[in-house]
Structure formats: C-alpha cells, structure tokens
Amino acid sequence: xxxxxxxxxxPGTPRPYRFPAVVRRSVAGGSVVAADLPGHNLAVASxxxxxxxxxxxxxxxxxxxxxxxxxxxxxxxRSAADYAVALxxxxxDLSLSIDWDSFAATVQVPVAALPAAVELLAEAVRRxxxxxxxxxxxxxxxxxxxxxxxxxxxxxxDAVLRSDLFGAEVRHGRPLSGDPRTVGALSVDDVxxxxxxxxxxxxxxxxxxDLSRIDLDALGRAAFAGADESSPVVGEPFPAGGRTTRRIVxxxxxxxxQSTLRLGHTAPHRSHPDYVPMTLGAIVLGGAFTSRxxxxxxxxxxxxxxIRSEYGLSRRFGRFVTSAxxxxxxxxxxxxxxxxxIARTQxxxxxxxxxxxxxxxxxxxxSVGLQTPRAYASxxxxxxxxxLPDDYHARLRESLLHATVDEVSAATAAxxxxxxxxxxxxxxxxxxxxxLEATGLGEVVTAAI
Amino acid sequence: xxxxxxPWPIETTRLANGMRVVVSEDRSAxxxxxxxxxxxxxxxxxxxxxxxxxxxxxxxxxxxVNVPKTEHMxxxxxNGGSLNATTNPDRTNYFETLPAEHxxxxxxxEADRMGGLVPALxxxxxxxxxxxxxxxxxxxxxxxxxGDAWLRLLPLLYPEGHPYHHPTIGSMEDLNAAELATFxxxxxxxxxxxxxxxxxxxxxxxxxxxxxxxxxxxxxTAGGQRPPAPTGSLAGWAGPVSSVVAAEVPAPxxxxxxxxxPYGSTEHDAVTVLATVLGQGRGSRxxxxxxxxxxxxxxxxxGAYGVDLAYAPAPLIASATARPGVTAARLGAALAEVVxxxxxxxxxxQELARAQALLETxxxxxxATVDGRADLLSRYTTLFGDPARVGSRLxxxxxxxxxxxxxxxxxxxxxxxxxxxxYEPMEAVA
Numbered sequence: 069x070x071x072x073x074x075x076x077x078x079p080g081t082p083r084p085y086r087f088p089a090v091v092r093r094s095v096a097g098g099s100v101v102a103a104d105l106p107g108h109n110l111a112v113a114s115x116x117x118x119x120x121x122x123x124x125x126x127x128x129x130x131x132x133x134x135x136x137x138x139x140x141x142x143x144x145x146r147s148a149a150d151y152a153v154a155l156x157x158x159x160x161d162l163s164l165s166i167d168w169d170s171f172a173a174t175v176q177v178p179v180a181a182l183p184a185a186v187e188l189l190a191e192a193v194r195r196x197x198x199x200x201x202x203x204x205x206x207x208x209x210x211x212x213x214x215x216x217x218x219x220x221x222x223x224x225x226d227a228v229l230r231s232d233l234f235g236a237e238v239r240h241g242r243p244l245s246g247d248p249r250t251v252g253a254l255s256v257d258d259v260x261x262x263x264x265x266x267x268x269x270x271x272x273x274x275x276x277x278d279l280s281r282i283d284l285d286a287l288g289r290a291a292f293a294g295a296d297e298s299s300p301v302v303g304e305p306f307p308a309g310g311r312t313t314r315r316i317v318x319x320x321x322x323x324x325x326q327s328t329l330r331l332g333h334t335a336p337h338r339s340h341p342d343y344v345p346m347t348l349g350a351i352v353l354g355g356a357f358t359s360r361x362x363x364x365x366x367x368x369x370x371x372x373x374x375i376r377s378e379y380g381l382s383r384r385f386g387r388f389v390t391s392a393x394x395x396x397x398x399x400x401x402x403x404x405x406x407x408x409x410i411a412r413t414q415x416x417x418x419x420x421x422x423x424x425x426x427x428x429x430x431x432x433x434x435s436v437g438l439q440t441p442r443a444y445a446s447x448x449x450x451x452x453x454x455x456l457p458d459d460y461h462a463r464l465r466e467s468l469l470h471a472t473v474d475e476v477s478a479a480t481a482a483x484x485x486x487x488x489x490x491x492x493x494x495x496x497x498x499x500x501x502x503x504l505e506a507t508g509l510g511e512v513v514t515a516a517i
Numbered sequence: 518x519x520x521x522x523x524p525w526p527i528e529t530t531r532l533a534n535g536m537r538v539v540v541s542e543d544r545s546a547x548x549x550x551x552x553x554x555x556x557x558x559x560x561x562x563x564x565x566x567x568x569x570x571x572x573x574x575x576x577x578x579x580x581x582v583n584v585p586k587t588e589h590m591x592x593x594x595x596n597g598g599s600l601n602a603t604t605n606p607d608r609t610n611y612f613e614t615l616p617a618e619h620x621x622x623x624x625x626x627e628a629d630r631m632g633g634l635v636p637a638l639x640x641x642x643x644x645x646x647x648x649x650x651x652x653x654x655x656x657x658x659x660x661x662x663x664g665d666a667w668l669r670l671l672p673l674l675y676p677e678g679h680p681y682h683h684p685t686i687g688s689m690e691d692l693n694a695a696e697l698a699t700f701x702x703x704x705x706x707x708x709x710x711x712x713x714x715x716x717x718x719x720x721x722x723x724x725x726x727x728x729x730x731x732x733x734x735x736x737x738t739a740g741g742q743r744p745p746a747p748t749g750s751l752a753g754w755a756g757p758v759s760s761v762v763a764a765e766v767p768a769p770x771x772x773x774x775x776x777x778x779p780y781g782s783t784e785h786d787a788v789t790v791l792a793t794v795l796g797q798g799r800g801s802r803x804x805x806x807x808x809x810x811x812x813x814x815x816x817x818x819x820g821a822y823g824v825d826l827a828y829a830p831a832p833l834i835a836s837a838t839a840r841p842g843v844t845a846a847r848l849g850a851a852l853a854e855v856v857x858x859x860x861x862x863x864x865x866x867q868e869l870a871r872a873q874a875l876l877e878t879x880x881x882x883x884x885a886t887v888d889g890r891a892d893l894l895s896r897y898t899t900l901f902g903d904p905a906r907v908g909s910r911l912x913x914x915x916x917x918x919x920x921x922x923x924x925x926x927x928x929x930x931x932x933x934x935x936x937x938x939x940y941e942p943m944e945a946v947a
Contacts, residue, residue: 071736083547152799370648425595432597
C-alpha cells in the first residue's frame with residue numbers, strides 16, 4: 069500500500085548569496101570587466117560596443133544587423149572561409165547580438181583557447197574586409213532572411229505595436245532589425261559608415277571564466293588594438309508619453325488557426341527608480357506560471373498554451389507587452405479576459421501571497437539562472453550597459469526580497485495603462501473582426517502591413 | 518584536458534521498491550537540480566492514443582493528493598525555482614532547479630505526484646489540459662511555416678506500427694477522444710518507482726539525498742507488469758521515399774533524412790560528428806557549398822543534426838531553404854549531392870578537428886549547469902543502467918576518425934535509403 073507524506077517540508081538553512089567578485093581593468097584605452105568562475109572548463113569573452121539599434125538613424129534600420137553579418141565575410145588578413153574554419157576549430161562561433169543599447173560579439177571556448185578566440189573576435193570586429201560586393205550580398209541575404217522571418221506569426225504584430233506606441237518617425241518606433249524593405253534598400257556606405265561611426269570606440273571586454281588561467285590584460289590589448297579613445301555619449305531618456313484611449317489594431321493573417329496577441333503600452337526606461345516594484349507587478353500579472361493572466365487564460369479557460377506579460381526596458385525608453393497565441397474561435401473572449409486582468413491589476417494592485425511568489429522567484433533565479441560563464445557574461449553586460457555598481461546583483465536581491473505590497477501596488481497603478489493599451493491582434497480578420505468590434509474594448513482598425 | 522566528459526562524483530542507490538537514485542554533488546553554486554526520467558514516451562502509445570504520454574505530462578502539474586491544483590508551480594517558482602517537463606518518443610522527464618535549501622520540497626512534490634496523482638485527477642482538469650495541448654499543437658506545428666516538418670518526416674522514416682511512426686504531440690482526433698480512465702490506467706502502469714530514475718545534482722550530499730529519497734519515495738509501491746513498447750521493424754521499408762507539400766510557406770525548403778543508429782552506440786557518436794561536419798557552422802559543408810559557394814540556399818537556413826533517440830536507428834536530418842529564384846528541385850538536387858559526397862568522398866582531418874572542437878564546447882556547455890548534468894545522468898541510467906557512462910560521450914566524439922566517418926556515411930547515407938520532404942509555396946504550385 070502506497071504511503072505518502074502529507075506534510076509539506078520546511079526549507080533547510082539558506083545558503084548565502086554570492087555574486088563573484090567583479091574585476092575591472094583599464095587596458096589599452098578600453099575597459100575589461102570580468103567575473104571569476106574557478107573550475108569552469110569553458111570561458112566566455114564578449115566585446116560590448118555602444119552600437120545598438122538605438123544608434124541607427126531613421127531610414128537605415130537594420131544596418132547594425134547587416135554590418136554584424138558582414139563582419140564574418142573576411143578580414144584584412146583572412147578569407148571568410150578561412151576565418152570560419154580558424155574560429156570554429158577553436159570550438160566557437162562568433163555570436164553576434166544587437167539590442168537597442170548595444171552590440172556584442174561573443175566567443176565561448178575551453179579556457180586554453182580564449183586568447184586565440186579573442187584575437188579572432190577582434191580581427192572581425194576591428195579589421196573586417198567589408199568588400200562592397202560582400203556587403204551587397206549580405207544585405208540581400210538579410211532582407212530575404214527577414215522576409216522569411218516575417219512569414220511567421222508575430223513579427224508583423226510586433227512592428228505594428230511598436231509603431232503605434234512610439235510613432236514611426238522615431239527610431240525606436242520601428243523594428244529593431246528593420247524590415248525586409250528597409251534592409252533591402254541599405255547601401256554599402258550605410259554599412260561602412262556605421263562601422264566607422266560606432267565600431268572604433270574601444271568599448272568593454274567582458275570575461276567570465278577561471279581567472280587564474282586567464283590573462284585579462286593580454287585579452288584587453290587584443291580587443292582594443294586599433295580602437296580610438298572616444299566613447300559615445302548616451303542620450304537622455306525619451307519622454308514616455310502614452311495613449312489615453314484603447315484601440316484594437318487588426319493584422320490580417322488569412323486562415324490562421326490562432327490569433328497572435330501583442331497588447332502593449334509605453335513604460336519608463338530601465339533606470340527608473342520604480343524598476344523593482346514595476347517588474348514584480350508584471351510577474352504577478354503575467355510572469356509566473358500561476359500569474360493572473362496565465363491562470364485565467366490557460367489553466368481555467370484553456371484558450372492558450374501560454375500567455376505572459378513583461379516590461380521591455382532599455383536605456384532611453386520602455387514598453388509593457390503581453391503576448392500570447394490563442395485559438396482563433398476564442399480571440400474576442402481571450403482579449404476581454406486579458407484586458408480585464410490588466411485593468412484589475414492596475415486598479416487593485418497585488419496581494420501578499422502573489423507578491424511572495426514573485427519576489428522569491430526573482431531572487432532565487434539570481435542563483436538558479438547564474439551558473440554558466442555565458443550567464444555571468446550577460447550579468448556583467450547589464451552592469452556595463454546600465455552603468456551599475458559591482459554589488460548591483462547582491463543589492464537587487466535585497467530590494468526584491470524587501471519590496472512591499474504597497475510599493476508594488478503603487479507601481480502597477482502608476483505604470484500599467486489599461487485604458488490606453490493598444491491591442492494588436494494578428495489573425496484571420498474575416499473570422500474575428502466582427503467579434504472584436506462587439507467586445508467594445510475599443511475602436512478596431514486594420515493595419516496595412 | 519579532462520579525460521572524461523564528467524569530472525564530478527556520481528553515487529547511486531536503489532530503493533527497495535526499485536527506484537534508482539543518482540546523486541552528483543557539486544558545491545560551487547548554492548543550487549540543486551532534481552530530475553526524474555520515467556521510462557515511458559510516445560513509443561509506448563497504442564493505436565488511437567497518440568499524444569497521450571505528452572498530455573499526461575501536463576496532467577502531472579495539475580495537483581495530487583497533498584498538492585492542490587496550481588500549487589506545484591506556485592511552490593517551485595515561489596521558492597525561487599525553475600521547472601518544466603518534456604516528452605519525446607523515448608521517455609518523459611520532469612525537472613526543477615531550486616536554491617539548495619528547497620531540495621526536500623522538490624522531492625516531496627515529485628513523490629506526491631508519483632504516488633498520489635490518480636485520486637486527484639478529475640475530468641475538468643483533463644478537459645482543460647486537452648485544450649491547452651491542442652493550442653500547443655496549433656502554436657508549434659500548425660500556425661508556423663514548415664512547423665509540421667517533423668510530423669511529416671516521422672511517418673516517412675518509420676513504417677506503420679513502428680514506435681517512432683507517430684509524433685509525440687499526437688493527432689487532434691486522438692486527443693479529442695482521450696478518456697479519463699485511460700490516463701488513470703496510464704499512471705498506474707508507468708508512473709511507478711521501479712520505472713523511474715531520480716537524479717539530484719548540485720549543492721547536496723549523497724547521504725542526505727538517499728535519506729530523503731527513502732523518506733519520500735520509499736513508501737510508494739512498485740508497479741506490476743507493464744505493457745512493453747512495440748519493438749517495430751524497418752524490414753520491408755522500401756526507398757527512396759519523397760513527399761512534396763504545397764503549403765503557406767515563404768520559400769521552397771528541402772529536408773533530407775536518413776535512419777542511422779540508436780543513441781548510445783559508437784556509430785551514433787560518429788553520426789553526431791558527421792552531422793556537425795555536414796551542417797553546423799559557417800565552416801560546414803552545407804554552408805560552404807550551398808549558401809556561400811553555389812548560393813542556392815539562404816545562409817541562415819542550412820543545417821544538419823542527428824536526433825538523440827535510443828530505441829531504433831535515429832534520424833540524421835539535413836535541410837536548406839531556397840534563395841529567391843532557386844527552385845526546390847535544384848536545391849534538392851544540390852543538397853543530395855552534398856550528402857552523397859560524404860559517401861563517395863572523404864572528410865578531411867581539418868573538417869574532423871573543426872567538428873570535434875565545436876562538439877567539445879557543446880558538451881561542456883551542456884554540463885555547465887547542475888540541471889544539464891542531472892538530465893544526462895537520468896538519461897544514462899534509464900537507457901543503459903549506468904550513469905557513469907555519461908563520461909564516455911565526449912571521449913566517444915574525440916575518438917572518431919575520418920575512416921569511421923567514411924564507414925558510417927557509406928552505411929547509412931545511401932540514396933536508396935533517403936527520405937526527402939519538400940515544401941513548395943502555395944502560389945508556386947497553383
């Protein structure tokens with residue numbers, strides 16, 4: 069006969085939280101920021117430049133992405149094929165990532181191969197060949213790649229939401245990687261010019277690994293060789309703004325078996341003092357599995373495989389977004405439920421049991437999520453991009469654990485905007501349009517995209 | 518350089534009810550991973566019950582005798598943890614990683630749903646999770662271009678009646694017909710201690726884990742006879758086979774697939790290296806010949822990989838999407854030519870070294886986390902009865918030679934054994 073233990077166990081003794089000591093060096097005009105991870109076989113190095121999508125001007129959206137791809141098309145001393153084989157034979161690719169605030173080129177290798185991998189990284193980033201014919205080919209490939217990507221549900225809805233929130237006349241009102249048309253129209257000069265403008269500053273080299281086996285100064289010298297000494301100035305945050313009336317924007321996807329929802333509004337930038345209570349509020353609303361949105365739309369109604377809400381915050385602007393795919397036939401009631409939960413959270417705030425989950429989850433994830441060199445490199449990147457102190461993660465943990473119901477409820481009241489939220493619905497317009505109109509949630513307009 | 522791919526201690530025990538327990542201590546981070554493999558997957562599903570193992574996995578999160586509905590997720594996340602579960606043809610796994618002081622909570626939760634799910638399982642829960650799974654199917658497979666490729670490849674690769682013939686997500690018809698009693702019986706058959714492996718990796722001592730495992734799982738009763746998975750046979754499979762699909766896709770795409778060897782064999786190690794030579798990275802054959810050289814394929818769409826299935830020859834799949842103006846036929850012929858060259862030509866030492874270096878990093882990445890380690894230990898215990906064999910995977914890749922690659926390529930990449938799946942954009946066909 070099976071015997072179960074009915075009593076839920078109490079937790080054991082908590083282990084102390086410790087973020088590794090952050091080591092900072094000034095080398096050859098640039099900065100090295102490192103975390104010591106004794107015993108790890110792998111090490112990560114990432115060259116971080118202030119050259120993200122936010123540095124692009126209107127009309128050349130996606131140029132950073134095309135440049136990133138062009139970096140691997142050969143260097144001053146190596147063909148593209150030779151470069152690929154040299155780097156991959158060390159055990160790594162050149163991982164290139166671009167967000168609104170930064171460009172990062174990252175290698176991950178067994179520790180002994182790190183010096184050679186950083187040399188190759190620097191060769192591509194600082195001394196790429198950038199042959200015009202290669203750039204044109206890469207640009208065409210990237211435009212086609214975006215066309216393929218935009219055939220998925222989501223990218224069009226994201227673009228429509230972004231444009232509605234910020235306006236297409238500012239850079240961040242347009243897609244981070246541009247769209248198939250804008251990328252196809254980029255010139256060789258656009259790409260070479262972006263490199264000249266933003267890739268010659270030294271930037272920061274992030275290193276995570278067993279520092280007893282790594283010469284940080286040598287890595288820094290390799291990464292910063294040939295860079296000039298000026299660092300770009302970060303602009304002030306844009307005014308947040310926000311709509312006062314709700315609207316539904318329909319993006320047609322004929323025959324779609326699901327409707328892709330992107331519900332959003334503007335939000336403060338990343339370094340806003342409400343960062344902690346605001347993001348905890350988003351976890352209660354739609355971050356945790358047992359969050360209000362996921363509980364109602366998935367676990368009670370069965371409308372979706374999952375729904376989540378989060379703040380996307382960068383240095384100069386932010387937005388709040390709720391995302392889900394819902395079965396076509398239940399699009400309208402799903403939208404009503406989602407808006408209802410967002411409005412309730414804004415007006416009534418959070419409860420202690422819900423906040424307890426959010427708090428402990430995020431605090432615990434600082435340990436659970438930080439195990440690999442790559443995860444530590446990413447944590448270092450947060451320090452550098454947002455100019456945070458070395459003890460930031462330890463302090464963040466404390467502020468998460470001490471956030472109160474009143475503080476978080478005040479933040480949800482101040483930063484959620486249920487009345488002015490834009491409800492982008494990418495789905496089968498013929499099947500759902502009249503039902504969306506009947507919800508009374510707001511005017512229904514169709515996006516031409 | 519480490520000789521073994523697993524330089525951490527491994528200790529094991531077996532409870533009186535047959536449950537195997539594996540512990541791998543590592544005090545470097547204050548976290549602990551708990552991982553269970555149940556030896557049941559979609560390969561066990563009889564006709565008319567496709568998708569049941571996976572739907573059942575969902576039910577495991579919906580409450581048990583001492584854990585009310587939604588509490589499982591709330592308790593794990595609310596104590597700082599991450600959690601999930603996955604189902605594939607071979608097995609079902611459940612896992613959570615928590616701050617180490619919550620180890621006992623995780624074991625309590627896992628034991629309660631292993632020993633006490635059935636009394637808590639109600640029709641309303643089944644109906645709700647059936648809808649969730651149907652939406653998972655829509656979201657992952659039906660609403661995205663090429664999303665159903667895996668669903669289409671399996672029946673081409675494995676004949677009717679073979680355990681890998683049908684996909685794990687199942688069919689909408691079978692999901693609609695799923696009855697509560699079937700799931701109750703499913704749990705009684707397969708969710709028993711002697712059909713499970715529990716692994717704990719991270720900030721916990723073996724003696725402590727063994728004692729807690731005995732405390733929480735020791736009172737569970739061993740299962741009875743379980744229906745064996747159908748063995749299936751490939752005899753009579755006649756190839757080559759090809760299938761052309763007209764679909765809402767933005768460009769032609771071609772998949773080539775071959776059945777190779779089961780996961781865990783020396784030959785499977787060689788196939789993993791071969792797939793890396795063929796289709797991983799910018800230095801791979803597919804990238805150099807199809808994307809860069811002939812410019813037939815979109816650069817970011819070419820790739821090849823071996824699938825980690827253990828109970829029949831696992832597939833190696835290569836795929837590429839056409840550049841504008843390139844037909845599926847032209848791309849398909851070129852893709853086949855690249856694969857054929859692996860049979861007729863030779864892989865160079867440089868190509869082999871590149872692939873092995875990439876796999877070396879991939880391996881150390883997989884074992885860099887306690888959750889990655891716990892899953893591998895559960896895998897090797899379930900599949901081979903020996904968690905320590907996990908250390909042999911990386912040396913296995915290192916030991917592959919160019920002649921071993923030539924040998925497996927000749928054996929499994931024959932054109933007559935090939936499965937080809939082609940997607941054509943709807944308008945190109947009309």
